[in-house]
Amino acid sequence: MITLFGIISYFTMPKSEDPVTEWNVTSILVINPGASPEDMETLVAELLEEAFNEIEGIEKITSKISDGVFSSFVEYEYGEDYDKKHQEVLQKINEIRNDLPETIIRLDAFQPSVLDVCIYQLAFISNGATPAEIKRAAEDLKRNIEKVYGVRAVELNAEQDLQVQIVIDMYRLASYNLNLGRVISILQSENMSIPGGSIDLGNKKFNVLTSGLYKTLDEIGNTVINAGPEGILRLKDVAVLDFDYDDPEVIARLNGEEALWLSVEQKSGINIYNLSENIDDKIIEFKSTLPENIKIETVLRQADGVEERVNGFFKNFLQGIFLVGIIIFIALGYRPSLIVMIAIPVSVFVAIGLIDISGFGIQQMSIAGLIIALGMLVDSSIAMVENIYRYLNLGLQPKEAAIKGASEIGGALVSSTITTVLAFAPMLMMGNDVGDFIRSMVLIVIYALTIALFVALCLTPFISSKILKKRKEQKKESLLKRFIENYYAKWLENALKRPKLVVIISLLIFIGSVSLLPLIGVSFFPKAEKSQLMITVKGLEGTNLENTNRAIEYVESVVRSYPHVQKIAATVGEGNPPVYYNMLKPNPASKIGQVFVVLESSVVNKMDIIITDLRAKFDDYPGAKIEVKEFLQGPPVDAPVQ
Numbered sequence: 097m098i099t100l101f102g103i104i105s106y107f108t109m110p111k112s113e114d115p116v117t118e119w120n121v122t123s124i125l126v127i128n129p130g131a132s133p134e135d136m137e138t139l140v141a142e143l144l145e146e147a148f149n150e151i152e153g154i155e156k157i158t159s160k161i162s163d164g165v166f167s168s169f170v171e172y173e174y175g176e177d178y179d180k181k182h183q184e185v186l187q188k189i190n191e192i193r194n195d196l197p198e199t200i201i202r203l204d205a206f207q208p209s210v211l212d213v214c215i216y217q218l219a220f221i222s223n224g225a226t227p228a229e230i231k232r233a234a235e236d237l238k239r240n241i242e243k244v245y246g247v248r249a250v251e252l253n254a255e256q257d258l259q260v261q262i263v264i265d266m267y268r269l270a271s272y273n274l275n276l277g278r279v280i281s282i283l284q285s286e287n288m289s290i291p292g293g294s295i296d297l298g299n300k301k302f303n304v305l306t307s308g309l310y311k312t313l314d315e316i317g318n319t320v321i322n323a324g325p326e327g328i329l330r331l332k333d334v335a336v337l338d339f340d341y342d343d344p345e346v347i348a349r350l351n352g353e354e355a356l357w358l359s360v361e362q363k364s365g366i367n368i369y370n371l372s373e374n375i376d377d378k379i380i381e382f383k384s385t386l387p388e389n390i391k392i393e394t395v396l397r398q399a400d401g402v403e404e405r406v407n408g409f410f411k412n413f414l415q416g417i418f419l420v421g422i423i424i425f426i427a428l429g430y431r432p433s434l435i436v437m438i439a440i441p442v443s444v445f446v447a448i449g450l451i452d453i454s455g456f457g458i459q460q461m462s463i464a465g466l467i468i469a470l471g472m473l474v475d476s477s478i479a480m481v482e483n484i485y486r487y488l489n490l491g492l493q494p495k496e497a498a499i500k501g502a503s504e505i506g507g508a509l510v511s512s513t514i515t516t517v518l519a520f521a522p523m524l525m526m527g528n529d530v531g532d533f534i535r536s537m538v539l540i541v542i543y544a545l546t547i548a549l550f551v552a553l554c555l556t557p558f559i560s561s562k563i564l565k566k567r568k569e570q571k572k573e574s575l576l577k578r579f580i581e582n583y584y585a586k587w588l589e590n591a592l593k594r595p596k597l598v599v600i601i602s603l604l605i606f607i608g609s610v611s612l613l614p615l616i617g618v619s620f621f622p623k624a625e626k627s628q629l630m631i632t633v634k635g636l637e638g639t640n641l642e643n644t645n646r647a648i649e650y651v652e653s654v655v656r657s658y659p660h661v662q663k664i665a666a667t668v669g670e671g672n673p674p675v676y677y678n679m680l681k682p683n684p685a686s687k688i689g690q691v692f693v694v695l696e697s698s699v700v701n702k703m704d705i706i707i708t709d710l711r712a713k714f715d716d717y718p719g720a721k722i723e724v725k726e727f728l729q730g731p732p733v734d735a736p737v738q
Contacts, residue, residue: 102445102452109448110365110457111406113215113398114677117532119208120155120178122185125683126166127202133161139197140166147188153181162637167683174528182207210677211248214359215368215398216375217673219350219665225389227256227341230356233390237382238358244374246366253357253673254348260316261340268334272322279331282321313337346669346684347645350393352652355665357395359673365457372399395665395692396675401626402459404697409463416440416470424478432481435559439477439551440470447544456536460624460729465537469544472516476509476552484560498561506553513549517542624727627695629707630672630679631655635687635720644668647720648689654713655693658706663694676727687720 126140141161145168148157153176159168172181186205196203220234231252238250264279317332331337348355362371383392417440424433444466448458456462484501492500523531524538591598633647645668652666665672668689671681675692682688699706707724714722 099442099445102449105449105452109452111367111369111402112457112459113402114210115459115461115533115536116210116364118178120172122170122182122205122207124168125204126200127164128197128200129164131164133163136161136166143192143195147192151184211361211364213674213677215362216360217395218358219355219393219395221353221355221391221393223389223391231255234356234358240378240382241360241375246363246371248361248363251359254346255356256341256344261338262335264335272329274322279321349666351664357673368399368402395663405460405463409466412467412470420474428485431563432485435481435556436474436477439474442551443473443544443548446547447540450543451540454539461534461537462540465540469541473544473548476549477556479505480552480556488564494564495561498557502557509552513545517545622729624729625700626727627697627700629693630725631691632723633689633720639687641669641686644687644689651691660696660699662696665692
């Protein structure tokens with residue numbers, strides 16, 4: 097029944113790419129166009145940092161200042177109420193808001209989260225459609241996906257807004273004794289909202305931000321800008337009005353074609369398989385209504401990666417059962433091998449049930465824990481079966497052999513398991529974000545080993561007493577027994593005669609192994625083993641969008657020359673929508689760009705070679721720093737500030 101509960105838990109428990117943990121940080125972003133770094137430091141940074149330092153429980157504040165941009169990363173001490181501390185940061189910002197420059201156009205304070213990672217990234221690509229048509233189609237699909245249960249948020253990136261362009265005849269305007277400032281103030285005071293706009297004076301363009309309810313160009317053109325004895329003067333009398341697209345602040349391309357990104361985020365505690373299938377249905381249904389001049393391409397579907405991880409575990413799971421069964425069959429026969437093979441699925445599924453009760457789901461850390469446990473959880477059952485089988489061959493009845501065998505080595509198995517469990521216990525008690533991140537992995541290892549001990553002490557003797565029989569005497573000894581008696585026993589006897597030589601050889605092997613560690617490399621967390629990489633371009637301070645785009649185009653051309661490349665998603669002016677939990681999205685800036693590369697899964701073992709080669713090619717690019725980042729497991733190591 098307990099095993100059945102574990103099986104049911106597997107099918108019903110949440111499944112996601114990454115463990116959901118709280119991050120003990122608040123990220124602050126302030127944009128003040130035109131301000132120098134010195135002004136940003138004195139007028140913004142010093143005021144905010146002084147206010148934040150008044151909050152108790154802050155571990156450190158990491159800030160960065162550039163032209164018109166201040167970004168800060170406030171990290172709290174572990175164990176604090178992070179939501180409460182975040183609210184205190186917001187309160188401090190509100191208290192000093194009036195002391196900050198009025199020219200600030202953006203002031204954000206938010207808590208980064210694993211849930212910010214998109215489980216879906218789609219690209220809307222034009223085959224002749226206008227940017228307005230592309231955006232309208234994306235907004236329609238956005239509304240459809242937002243209705244799906246389990247969707248946390250749907251975001252659009254790199255959309256191009258349609259704006260009103262007003263080209264004024266300055267000579268005609270002057271003939272009425274009017275100036276440009278009056279026209280702008282009248283448009284802004286009409287309390288009528290158009291989607292922003294600009295006034296074009298040939299080589300100069302003035303942005304106009306309005307807030308009313310304009311719906312057509314005629315309504316804007318009929319705006320009265322002067323009334324006098326000569327009659328009413330309307331805007332259309334001195335200007336030409338038209339809709340036009342504003343210069344893009346963000347550019348996106350998929351495999352060289354201009355695109356608009358749609359990204360989907362998942363709520364906590366949701367099964368990513370079911371959610372992705374429901375989103376798939378919405379996308380398929382929506383595609384049938386799309387005009388021929390718009391197409392939708394999938395850049396990322398996170399459920400595929402989760403499925404690959406889970407399938408990889410079950411592949412190891414079945415391989416483990418098969419190999420253990422074969423080895424025990426060769427040594428003891430098919431009945432003992434059957435008993436040991438039963439111990440593996442029982443221990444695994446009961447452990448899955450316990451991890452579900454503990455509030456964790458199936459994700460990369462819990463899967464890693466199961467893989468670690470697979471190599472250890474059969475040890476106790478193998479030792480128990482072998483000992484029971486030994487007493488059975490000595491002439492005891494199955495029940496007596498089971499009791500005798502279990503009582504003889506039960507204490508040793510308990511001690512051995514406790515020793516192994518205690519080796520993992522310190523990781524369970526780690527009081528930091530790393531401890532939170534790996535907790536499910538450690539718990540499931542402890543659960544699996546503990547259950548395996550109970551299986552070995554209780555279930556294995558019971559089954560042994562029912563199905564084990566004394567093996568018939570064979571005229572010819574088994575191959576394993578002959579190897580032990582003819583080779584291993586003699587080698588062991590010689591080794592015991594030369595203890596000093598054995599110790600010296602052992603020390604030499606140990607020293608040689610340790611000396612190889614630098615060649616292997618050391619890291620707390622392994623690589624993510626994904627056939628994906630992220631390339632970030634950071635231009636020099638003041639780099640405009642055009643030059644950043646030129647650098648991104650160079651990156652695209654280099655990546656395109658590699659075989660097995662499936663998707664090249666380029667974003668200029670900001671980062672790609674977050675696709676991996678610990679790779680944080682850089683703040684928007686004209687000097688920033690990212691290229692998300694998806695390769696065929698067959699090259700996952702060659703990613704080191706590809707990344708090293710790309711880094712060598714990008715090292716000498718003038719005017720920008722190009723970083724090739726591979727996906728690593730573990731908590732974020734970079735602060736979300738750029």
